[in-house]
Amino acid sequence: MIPKQKPRVGIFNLSSCEGCIVQILNLGEKLLDLLKLFNIVDCRVLGVKEDYNKLDIAIIEGCVMSFEEEVKAREIRERSEIVIALGDCAVSGNINFMKDITNKPHKSKPLSEVIKVDHEIPGCPISSEEFYRVLIDILMGKKITKKSITVCSECVLRENNCLLEKGVPCLGPITRGDCNAICPSNNRPCFGCRGLADDANIDALIKAFRDRNIPISQYLIALNQMKHKGGEER
Amino acid sequence: MRERNIRISIREISRIEGHLDIDVMVNSDGEVEVHAKALEGTRIVENVLVGKVYWEAIEIASRMCGVCHAIHKLTATQAVENAFNVTPPSDAIKFREIIAIAGHIQSHLTHLFYFTILDYLGKENIFQMLRDKRDLVIRVINLRQLTDEVIKKLGGSSVHPITPIVGGLSREIKKSDILSAYEAFRNMLDLASDIVEEILNISIPDLDSKSLYAALTNRNDIPLLQGKIRIGEEYHDAESFIRDLNAINEPYSNATHFIYRSSSYMVGALARLNLNHKNLVPEAKELCKRYNLEFPNYNPFANNLAQAIEIIHYIHKGLSILDDLKQKNNYQNRIRFTIRKGNGVSVSEAPRGLLFHQYELNENGIVTKANIITPTAQNLKNLEETIAKYFNKIRNLPPKDIEKEIMKLVRSYDPCISCAARFRKISN
Ligand code: SF4
Ligand code: SF4
Ligand code: SF4
Numbered sequence: 001m002i003p004k005q006k007p008r009v010g011i012f013n014l015s016s017c018e019g020c021i022v023q024i025l026n027l028g029e030k031l032l033d034l035l036k037l038f039n040i041v042d043c044r045v046l047g048v049k050e051d052y053n054k055l056d057i058a059i060i061e062g063c064v065m066s067f068e069e070e071v072k073a074r075e076i077r078e079r080s081e082i083v084i085a086l087g088d089c090a091v092s093g094n095i096n097f098m099k100d101i102t103n104k105p106h107k108s109k110p111l112s113e114v115i116k117v118d119h120e121i122p123g124c125p126i127s128s129e130e131f132y133r134v135l136i137d138i139l140m141g142k143k144i145t146k147k148s149i150t151v152c153s154e155c156v157l158r159e160n161n162c163l164l165e166k167g168v169p170c171l172g173p174i175t176r177g178d179c180n181a182i183c184p185s186n187n188r189p190c191f192g193c194r195g196l197a198d199d200a201n202i203d204a205l206i207k208a209f210r211d212r213n214i215p216i217s218q219y220l221i222a223l224n225q226m227k228h229k230g231g232e233e234r
Numbered sequence: 235m236r237e238r239n240i241r242i243s244i245r246e247i248s249r250i251e252g253h254l255d256i257d258v259m260v261n262s263d264g265e266v267e268v269h270a271k272a273l274e275g276t277r278i279v280e281n282v283l284v285g286k287v288y289w290e291a292i293e294i295a296s297r298m299c300g301v302c303h304a305i306h307k308l309t310a311t312q313a314v315e316n317a318f319n320v321t322p323p324s325d326a327i328k329f330r331e332i333i334a335i336a337g338h339i340q341s342h343l344t345h346l347f348y349f350t351i352l353d354y355l356g357k358e359n360i361f362q363m364l365r366d367k368r369d370l371v372i373r374v375i376n377l378r379q380l381t382d383e384v385i386k387k388l389g390g391s392s393v394h395p396i397t398p399i400v401g402g403l404s405r406e407i408k409k410s411d412i413l414s415a416y417e418a419f420r421n422m423l424d425l426a427s428d429i430v431e432e433i434l435n436i437s438i439p440d441l442d443s444k445s446l447y448a449a450l451t452n453r454n455d456i457p458l459l460q461g462k463i464r465i466g467e468e469y470h471d472a473e474s475f476i477r478d479l480n481a482i483n484e485p486y487s488n489a490t491h492f493i494y495r496s497s498s499y500m501v502g503a504l505a506r507l508n509l510n511h512k513n514l515v516p517e518a519k520e521l522c523k524r525y526n527l528e529f530p531n532y533n534p535f536a537n538n539l540a541q542a543i544e545i546i547h548y549i550h551k552g553l554s555i556l557d558d559l560k561q562k563n564n565y566q567n568r569i570r571f572t573i574r575k576g577n578g579v580s581v582s583e584a585p586r587g588l589l590f591h592q593y594e595l596n597e598n599g600i601v602t603k604a605n606i607i608t609p610t611a612q613n614l615k616n617l618e619e620t621i622a623k624y625f626n627k628i629r630n631l632p633p634k635d636i637e638k639e640i641m642k643l644v645r646s647y648d649p650c651i652s653c654a655a656r657f658r659k660i661s662n
Contacts, residue, residue: 018652019300019393026392028379047249047359125393186390186397187405
């Protein structure tokens, strides 16, 4: 069902590099297709600022790193029907990059720690295609599901030489895929930018690292602690 | 302190990267003072970099800017290579240069068409342009898409490319990479001339504001990744240039504002062409001639025109590098290296001007000190001075128009506040 009025969309950013918004621009002509279906009414980067009270969809890039950003996130939430967390910064606080896990000089909170988030688009950066798909699915009233495959399973399909076997710290076995395993396909280890896969077995990966004498990264330790605390799983 | 009256105060200038406010003040003697307030910067990156292993630090440094991610990553990589004293194979260097060039063209297109040209066409945003200049918008989008294609193919990802690593490239270079990039650059050439002329046709305000200009230079090129720094008539390497920089931490701004010795200076496309215009490719020179565009040019609004000329120059440049690579069938993608203790600095030309990355690494390759100086941080003082000059010229216009004109001037500097405020010099 396509609603009579074009849904009003706002695109915002908190603490981020704007790379995920650039990925929206990277849709190219497909962005023009989206404009036929959606009405972008607020986006500072693009110079769009129309008068509006309510938003149908708010797309928020970036994590929350200050009180002001927390207030901004709450305000956006209040006037929006659906909130989408755009990219790893918003989804997880991009903990492997943004947060200094050892001495925590600043605290980066994922969006969902501050407000209710309806949909998450993972990745650092997001995939433009996935963004497109999610918006169309919302419009069609479809349920949005994340694929449950791991990066590893996509990597194996592409017949890459396994990096982990060579002693490279690849997080593919525990990371949610649907990115075509682009990092291992370019001979670089997966650093987990799409978050934990369902049923990720972190203990098994730590054991695999130990067996191969691969140093266990702070990130992996933090993931494991988070998991064993039971609390906030990503 | 003399009394100061705020005359103009502009909040959150739209259509630039990041959050910038401008205050124009006039004191009782009629002197004008301008504050460019970079108000972003909850993430002080250098603090996060310290303690990270070199390859992780490079990934983090690249994630500070989603617009100039490629050049940040390449510059950080080169700095670490300098610290380890490793030189990547020349094929890999050329391959990286293509990524830098594609990023450069893409950034200019975004700035010129999504941000700047709208000021001259009386539009608020690119979507409004769709109504009466649909063809142009689509051509711009398609040209931008070609640059994206190149970065994606060669870099592995459109944003935050994966393949550049210390020592060269993570994967082998395939002939098909080179051929498809060549094809993309050919197509860019077909699309670019009309698009670029659209920019060269705008009439920019008159403003004579000669500054000190700084850019990378070498004998027959307008280099992006390697070269000596030329400032005025002096030539420096990165270390000696940084030594002469003075960091000013203004209480009103979250960014560090840099000056060279005691003078502000300008970096970016205009500075590059003012110092290197002799090395433009013939096609770009021809274009300058046709539009009566002469360098050196002391009008900061001409930075827009210089970017347009650069689009043509760098497409040709890309083609000639790819032409070289096409002649070969086997490529060397990386060289082995040993991690060692050291200090490495690298300077490059980001789309917005000189960019410095400097890392001190211990014997395990862990970052012990980091220093990043972005183009915008170098331009801010110069921008303040230029706004003051321009304000004097237009001060009798109605305030709304003055605001508009100042924003136009700010946009022609193509500032990236996100970067400028996130990288701050840490005191030792
Ligand atoms: S998730 Fe990555 S690409 Fe996206 S805004 Fe954050 S750092 Fe940038
Ligand atoms: S390289 Fe990484 S993602 Fe690929 S199979 Fe090995 S562990 Fe899995
Ligand atoms: S391979 Fe891993 S790090 Fe790379 S894009 Fe996929 S999830 Fe992200």
